[in-house]
Amino acid sequence: MLEPHNDPTQSAERLAALHSYDILDTPREPEFDELVDLAAKICGTPISVVNLIENDRQWFKAEVGLGIRETPLDVSICRHVLLQPGLTIISDLRDDPRMCANPLVTAESGLRFYAGCLLETPEGHGLGTLCILDTAPRKLSKDQQSALKTLANQVMAQMELRRSLKQKTKLLQEKELLLKEVNHRTKNNLQLIIGLLQLQLRRLTDPEAIAALTDTSRRIMSISAVHETLYQEDNVGVVDAASYLAQIIAGVAATAPHGTRFESDMESIVLPLDSAIPLALIVNELLTNALKYAYTAFASRQVLIILKKEGDTLYLTVADDGKGLPADFDYLKGRSLGMKIIASLARQLAADVSFFDNRPGLKCVVAFKADQRAIN
Known part of the structure; x- marks a missing residue:
């Protein structure tokens, strides 16, 4: 022995x-x-x-x-x-x-x-x-x-x-937990910034300054909504576009004039983070612009948001029933900060952006090809 x-x-x-x-x-x-x-x-x-x-x-x-x-x-x-x-x-x-x-x-x-x-x-x-x-x-x-x-x-x-x-499964699980924690902390930090902006807004009296800070707060809310959805999703690193865009629409609706109606028709489409954030910010800008410029002071407002996939191309449509396009409108040469932001975000997505006179109102269509691994 x-x-x-x-x-x-x-x-x-x-x-x-x-x-x-x-x-x-x-x-x-x-x-x-x-x-x-x-x-x-x-x-x-x-x-x-x-x-x-x-x-x-x-x-x-x-x-x-x-x-x-x-x-x-x-x-x-x-x-x-x-x-x-x-x-x-x-x-x-x-x-x-x-x-x-x-x-x-x-x-x-x-x-x-x-x-x-x-x-x-x-x-x-x-x-x-x-x-x-x-x-x-x-x-x-x-x-x-x-x-x-x-x-x-x-x-x-x-x-x-x-x-x-x-070993690879363990590393992937650890990575997913880390990403969840990063998204959670990022969301919390963004919420803190939003809170500070809200405090500053209460002290302002200048209408232009109030408008600028309100717009900035909404943009940060859009990014925060993506990270909140990322934190809640089981598949870390990608989000359901319909879910997080619904949060952004709800955020804009909360500060919209009385009587504004938002309607949406959005497919459940999974997007990676590098597509989700630019798309969220584009939606925020288009909704904000519609509320700012499309209507007279006492007009009723109706805004429609559509997200569809055809083949490997995603189509985002935001349409209002307001005043429509100005006669000299040129999206790429627009001087407003909102249009510049949309143009910059569209370049990140390699997206085509088109504006149409909707008669009545304005329709914007954003088309881009998403990561096939994410949307299939």
């Missing part, structure tokens, strides 16, 4: 490496079952297993010819080869002093032949083996030995793939 300090099964480093693969006690999988089945057929043996050696048991990820998932460690044959890299062949287990007293060997019609290829991590830790067993002594041909080594390499490749996917 191995002394504890010489027993490789009790190595803390080896056990940590084994547990890092997160494979113990997982269900059977075809990727492993097919490899043990192939090993048994190539080598002509009734038993083939992928076993992993824990500190107190031998657990089988896949097996042919046993019908069980684990055995106590003290009857494990493979535990004795954890320090032997490559392929270990024992033609007759009764002749090996380590195995001859094993109850699996001494039993009538017990095990006689063993061949196991070490499942070894890149760091050199033996985790278990891909092994084949028979109830009669025998040998393996060179081709069978080579095949067994190749199949063992495939077992390790499957395990490395599992570990890599687990």
